[in-house]
Amino acid sequence: MKHLLSTQDLSARNALRLLDVAEEMAAVGEREIKKLPALRGRTVVNLFFEDSTRTRISFEAAAKRLSADVINFAAKGSSVSKGESLKDTAQTLEAMSADAVVIRHPASGAPARLAASGWIDAAVVNAGDGTHEHPTQALLDAFTLRRHWAQVGGTASAGTDLTGMKVLIVGDVLHSRVARSNVWLLTTLGAEVLLAGPPTLLPVGVGAWPCTVFYNLDDALAERPDAVMMLRLQAERMNAAFFPSTREYSRRWGFDDGRLALLDTLGLDDTVIMHPGPMNRGLEISSAAADSPRSTVLAQVRNGVSVRMATLYLLLAGDPHDDTHDQHDDLTVLIPEGRTP
Amino acid sequence: MTTPASTPAAPTQYLIRGASLLGRDAGDLLLRDGVIAAVGSAAAGEASPDAAIIDAAGLVALPGMVDLHTHLREPGREDAETVETGSRAAALGGFTAIHAMANSSPVADTAGVVEQVYRLGLASGWVEVRPVGAVTVGLGGERLAELGAMAESRASVRVFSDDGICVSDPVLMRRALEYVKAFDGVIAQHAQEPRLTEGAQMNEGDVSAVLGLTGWPAVAEESIIARDVLLAQHVGSRLHVCHVSTAGSVEIIRWAKARGIHVTAEVTPHHLLLTDDLVRSYDPVYKVNPPLRTPDDVSALRAALADGTIDVVGTDHAPHPSEHKECEWAQAAMGMTGLETALSVVQHAMVETGLLDWEGFARVTSVTPARIGRLAHQGRPLAAGEPANLILVDPTARWTVDPSTMATKGRNSPFRGLELPGSVRATFFAGHATVLDGRLATPRPAALGATGEAPAWSI
Amino acid sequence: MTVPTPESGPHKRVVLAEADIDRALTRIAHEILEANKGSRDLVLLGIPRRGFPLAQRLAQKIAAVDPAVDPDLITGQLDVTMYRDDLRRHPTRSPLATQLPPSGIDDKVVVLVDDVLYSGRTVRAALDALADLGRPRTVRLAVLVDRGHRELPIRADHVGKNLPTSSRERVRVHLAEIDLIGGSAVNEVVIEDRV
Numbered sequence: 001m002k003h004l005l006s007t008q009d010l011s012a013r014n015a016l017r018l019l020d021v022a023e024e025m026a027a028v029g030e031r032e033i034k035k036l037p038a039l040r041g042r043t044v045v046n047l048f049f050e051d052s053t054r055t056r057i058s059f060e061a062a063a064k065r066l067s068a069d070v071i072n073f074a075a076k077g078s079s080v081s082k083g084e085s086l087k088d089t090a091q092t093l094e095a096m097s098a099d100a101v102v103i104r105h106p107a108s109g110a111p112a113r114l115a116a117s118g119w120i121d122a123a124v125v126n127a128g129d130g131t132h133e134h135p136t137q138a139l140l141d142a143f144t145l146r147r148h149w150a151q152v153g154g155t156a157s158a159g160t161d162l163t164g165m166k167v168l169i170v171g172d173v174l175h176s177r178v179a180r181s182n183v184w185l186l187t188t189l190g191a192e193v194l195l196a197g198p199p200t201l202l203p204v205g206v207g208a209w210p211c212t213v214f215y216n217l218d219d220a221l222a223e224r225p226d227a228v229m230m231l232r233l234q235a236e237r238m239n240a241a242f243f244p245s246t247r248e249y250s251r252r253w254g255f256d257d258g259r260l261a262l263l264d265t266l267g268l269d270d271t272v273i274m275h276p277g278p279m280n281r282g283l284e285i286s287s288a289a290a291d292s293p294r295s296t297v298l299a300q301v302r303n304g305v306s307v308r309m310a311t312l313y314l315l316l317a318g319d320p321h322d323d324t325h326d327q328h329d330d331l332t333v334l335i336p337e338g339r340t341p
Numbered sequence: 342m343t344t345p346a347s348t349p350a351a352p353t354q355y356l357i358r359g360a361s362l363l364g365r366d367a368g369d370l371l372l373r374d375g376v377i378a379a380v381g382s383a384a385a386g387e388a389s390p391d392a393a394i395i396d397a398a399g400l401v402a403l404p405g406m407v408d409l410h411t412h413l414r415e416p417g418r419e420d421a422e423t424v425e426t427g428s429r430a431a432a433l434g435g436f437t438a439i440h441a442m443a444n445s446s447p448v449a450d451t452a453g454v455v456e457q458v459y460r461l462g463l464a465s466g467w468v469e470v471r472p473v474g475a476v477t478v479g480l481g482g483e484r485l486a487e488l489g490a491m492a493e494s495r496a497s498v499r500v501f502s503d504d505g506i507c508v509s510d511p512v513l514m515r516r517a518l519e520y521v522k523a524f525d526g527v528i529a530q531h532a533q534e535p536r537l538t539e540g541a542q543m544n545e546g547d548v549s550a551v552l553g554l555t556g557w558p559a560v561a562e563e564s565i566i567a568r569d570v571l572l573a574q575h576v577g578s579r580l581h582v583c584h585v586s587t588a589g590s591v592e593i594i595r596w597a598k599a600r601g602i603h604v605t606a607e608v609t610p611h612h613l614l615l616t617d618d619l620v621r622s623y624d625p626v627y628k629v630n631p632p633l634r635t636p637d638d639v640s641a642l643r644a645a646l647a648d649g650t651i652d653v654v655g656t657d658h659a660p661h662p663s664e665h666k667e668c669e670w671a672q673a674a675m676g677m678t679g680l681e682t683a684l685s686v687v688q689h690a691m692v693e694t695g696l697l698d699w700e701g702f703a704r705v706t707s708v709t710p711a712r713i714g715r716l717a718h719q720g721r722p723l724a725a726g727e728p729a730n731l732i733l734v735d736p737t738a739r740w741t742v743d744p745s746t747m748a749t750k751g752r753n754s755p756f757r758g759l760e761l762p763g764s765v766r767a768t769f770f771a772g773h774a775t776v777l778d779g780r781l782a783t784p785r786p787a788a789l790g791a792t793g794e795a796p797a798w799s800i
Numbered sequence: 801m802t803v804p805t806p807e808s809g810p811h812k813r814v815v816l817a818e819a820d821i822d823r824a825l826t827r828i829a830h831e832i833l834e835a836n837k838g839s840r841d842l843v844l845l846g847i848p849r850r851g852f853p854l855a856q857r858l859a860q861k862i863a864a865v866d867p868a869v870d871p872d873l874i875t876g877q878l879d880v881t882m883y884r885d886d887l888r889r890h891p892t893r894s895p896l897a898t899q900l901p902p903s904g905i906d907d908k909v910v911v912l913v914d915d916v917l918y919s920g921r922t923v924r925a926a927l928d929a930l931a932d933l934g935r936p937r938t939v940r941l942a943v944l945v946d947r948g949h950r951e952l953p954i955r956a957d958h959v960g961k962n963l964p965t966s967s968r969e970r971v972r973v974h975l976a977e978i979d980l981i982g983g984s985a986v987n988e989v990v991i992e993d994r995v
Contacts, residue, residue: 001892008551017894024879024895033932038882066882087667107669108542108553109623116622117667130671132553158897180553204558205550313882318892 001314003115003124006133007185015188016161019143021310022303023158028065029306038317039068042099047089048127049075049105054277055127055137058301059102062308068316071098086110090119098122100316108132108177123315131175137276138181140307142189144274144300145227152226152270163190168220170253171231171284172201172242178276179231183209196220197231197253200242217253221262227296229274230255230285246283256286263294272296351773351783352393356384360397360733362723364699370402372729375772380725393774397733400766403703405437405468405730407710407719409500409529409607410583410655411680413439413470415461416454417446422660422750424461424470427680430658430749432467432775434680435765437730438711438719439468443475444505450475450486452494459496466784467775469730471714474498476517476528480506485517492524499715502529504583505630507565509535514569518578527605527713529581530569532590533631537561542671544617544632552620554670557632559587566590570597570604581713582606584657586631588641595650605713607655608642610686611677611755615639619755625666625673626755629659646705647696653710656683660751678751682742684734685761692736693762699736718771729772738764748781815963815971816989821944824960825854828942829861831958836909839866841937843905845878847914847926848896852877853977854944855913876900878912878933883925900933910936911958915973917943920954945989947971961989968994 007015028034044063046056056072063070073093086105093101100123103111108130115124128134142162149165150157167186173179173195186193187210195202196214206213214220221228233249243249250256255273263271273285273294281287290297357370362380369384370377371392379387388394408431414422424441431439441458443449449458455472462470474491478484480503491498501521508514508530517528538561543549545556566582570593573580582594585606597604611629616636619627627633645651659676666673679686687706691697697705703720711720718728739762744754768776773785816824836842844859846852852875859871881887881895912926923941930939942958947965965971970992976985 021894024897027898031933035932036882037928038887085664085668087664105669107671109671110669112623113669116624130553131555175553177553180551203550204545204556205547208547208550313895314892317882317887319888319890 003111004135004311004315005112005115005124005126007135007138007181007188008133010135010185010188012161012188015139015142015185016159018139018307018310018314019146020158021314022139022143022306025309025313026303026306028309029302035065035067037067038313039063039066042068042316043071043097044068044100044102044312044316045071045073045093045096045098045122046127047073047075047093047101047103049103049110050128052104052128054301055104058304059125059127059308061305063312065305065309066312068099068312071096086114087117087119090114090117094120094122100125100312102127104128106130125311125315128177130177131180132177133181134177135181135185136304136308136311137178138185139311140300140304141182141229141274141276142185143303143307144296145186145191146189147303148270148272148296149226161189162186165191165227166194166223166225167191167227167229168194168196168223168225169229169231170196170217170220170255172233172237173197173206173231174201174203175234175237176231182229183211187211194220194223194225198243198249201237217259218262221259221266224266224268225271227272227274228255229276232276232278233280233284250283254284254286255289257288260286260289260292260294274300277301352391354389354392355395355769355772355774356388356392357395357397357402357733358385360400360402362402363703364401367398370723370731372769372772375729377723377725377727377729377731380723395733395767399737400733400735401699402723403435403699403732403734404707404720404723405732405768405770406435406684406706407714407716408436408439408656408658408680408683409581409653409710409714410504410609410657411439411441412444412657412659412676413441413458414660415445416457420662420750424458425465426748426750427658427660428462428465428467428470429781430678430680430747432768432770433748433765433781434682435684435732435734435768436468436680437732437768437770438471438714438716439680440471440473440500440714442504443473443502444480448475448479449473450478450480452487452490452496455491455496455498456494464787466787468770469716469719471500471716472496472498473504473529474501476501476503476508477513482506482508482510482513485513485520488517488520488526489524492521492526499524499526500529500581500713501526502531502583504529504531507531507533507535509565511568511572515572515576518573518580519576522578525715527579527581529583530565531583532562532565532569534561534564537564541632543620543628544634546617546635548617548620552623554620557630559589559634559638562587562631563589563593566593570594570602573604574600574602577603579603580605584609584612584631584655585642585645585651586612586634586638588638591641591645591650595645598650605652605709606645606650607653608646608651609655609657610679610683610690612642613639613646613654613690614686615755620670623670625668625670626677626753626757628670628673628675629657629677629755630675643690643694643696646691647701652705653713654683654687654705655710656680658749659753660749661753662750663752666753676753678744678747678749678754680749681747682754682756682761684765685740685763686756688736688763689761729769731769732765733767735764735766736762738762740764811993812990814988814990816945816961818987821960821987821989824944825857826861828958828960829858829865832858832911832940832942833862833865835940835957839869839874841908842869842874843876843901843903843908843910843936844874845876845900845905845910845912845930847912847922848877848879849978850915850973850975851913853975854915856977858911858913858942873901873903878926878929880922880925880929883928885921885925898929898933905930905934905936907935907937909938909940911940911942913942915944915975916971917941917946917956917959918949918971920950920952923954924952944973945971963991965991970994
């Protein structure tokens, strides 16, 4: 395993391995001493070109629990905001002997670029790139879903996938890296994925995705999903003619109190409500839904640390020069060769 | 290939022996005083004893290629390319004439700037450099540039384009189309509806959906082409559509031609070969405007070039300094180099697929572009008395593209690492060998005689 | 560890058969009870993978002597993967579960159980892992085989068999709970030549 750039390139086997290791990391998180020496002496750089305190502290906690040294490099107020290029920043980090770079970037593909460019030798973890992917968010969502699914089925979650589960993702799929990463990962793990949102916020080309698309949220709920994942509506979309008004959006695609009651009416006792946060209460999700026992919002945050520990552990703990002999079929990242005939 | 070792100056005569003319019968060609003096069995007899003899057995003789779409970056971005480096690349690529696009800095929107570029071309002497004039002042899309002044300048501009930016205002486009009728000019439109492509990064479709890159929908190109052909019909003008990239555009142009509208269309070598699947690497070397499209589009473009719906190949050679490509996709500049790979890519995509023979190749790379640009002395038949603008090509050669060895300053070739067929062995520009043995020879001496800067071919 | 190539099939000899293993474990169980003066506060923590079934077997033998003992309630598993000092020398290994008995390990007499004691590095890792989990009163070490070649100042309190070996040899423990050889569960300790 060299990098974690997307879930589209993640095999079921590697995804399960990540989730299984995350289970052990979660157990560590329940101990009094929540620290492991596995990454002692390794340096993890959190390279954030975009503000995201939540994701950054989650990665920071994960790295620290594994005893890695953590350097937080926020682009704001640094040389990056003075026009320094990604290449120069990467080479600076390389000169500082970073072993892993956790990168959050507003440009889709920036982590892939970093990983494939040869500017840096470190492992690259995509912590959210533009409107492309956010693989650790999807992994923590899958982890949360798997635990829930195992609880419903009365089994242990380790080693299991999401076969038989139906997950509905609602909202601005077009601009959502969370939605993309979840679509690939959840289907890889055997879940059935449904999408619902205004047609203006579903990408051209969504027809090629392994999902069923609904324009009407209530029709989608009638399909009896086991989980409903509400996507955050970004403020900059609200005035860009994707939909007439936030009130209309909220009425048609918000998870409001009426739809919360509908889950009860439909007898969907085990259906959970997810949100990657931060939530726009009263817009895409009502407070009653966000705070209901069905909500997994806080569990998602908690599981984020475990999943990120598993990611950093699997990327950094082993011999970096011995990938080929890895008996565990380690994560291999497919960088398209970029070659036709 | 041999040249007399005893003559340090460039020979004045070349006797080309056994070249396959336009891919057909082998024959001899005698080049003398800038023209083809004799063809066939007469050539050897007419050659003087000190003529340089070129053994061209197995090589194809073609008219020198004419590019309607080259970005030379000078003035303004001499770090990216200069007229000198760009025209060296052109000569190596088999071109004898190129059209320098207007988006330099300052923009080529006055007689002064186009004459500067023109003079730099003359001084370089590797190919004929024809400046393209901007349609609007500063490419601003608001006021017509002084099209007439550029047309009447020493550069004799006939092709006008805001390339890089679409002339999106329909009234302005109509006026431009009408106005250039006065001097037989043509408007070369960069067809891109600006509102539909705000922030666009790549073709909008299955791949953009996965990559999370803002889409550049085909309709943004097609809607402008549809509007422009109707405008051209209405005002009875010539319209040239730059770098057509979609199957839908092909359909519209086919329809327009069937109605007798004076529209010509161009396709780039990269749109004949590459698809948007390459963007999955997020390597900005594949970032270009218009974007790489789908395999269906590539097929439609090839078929259209073969059947004449698309008239010409234009390279859209767009060199960029490395820092504009060694960055995130969204921040990277759009554009690819193309002068030194055009012949090979078109041979690969069109000739080796059987879609075009070498005569057809000459039509789309030389004859028709010269006619659109109103270059009377380019793209001519390989016949006695014609200007000696021609190339010798080894169609059996195979080579691997290595941008670091190219003459252009740009290293942004999307074909790097690909093995391609075809190699330009020699380029003759007005009878002067600018390329011999596949390497740069000497530039044609600047023709600054008693008549001022008027070159021999400018009669 | 590398898998020996089949052509050069290593020389292999059985040093403990099933009955020998059972006898050694019975003796260790008695030693543990004796050293602890009974079963009070005993916790047996097996080090994965083969230490855990050995700990289970020892717990059963202790329960056979002292019927008050529920073997499941005194047995656990202690994963040491993330405490190893050789993580970087191998491809990444997935950690296995650590499961402590419900009573925990604070103020307990913890007996670490492993199959083979060699360099002592695994036991060093186990002691570190243990320290992050609680504070036992005493920690003891029981191993089925001690093959020598210690690299750290560590010794076992209870040893099934001392096996003087060459470092060129490999000691393999096969336990029925884990190992299937030729389709059948096997209990044996063998020495192979490292090829």
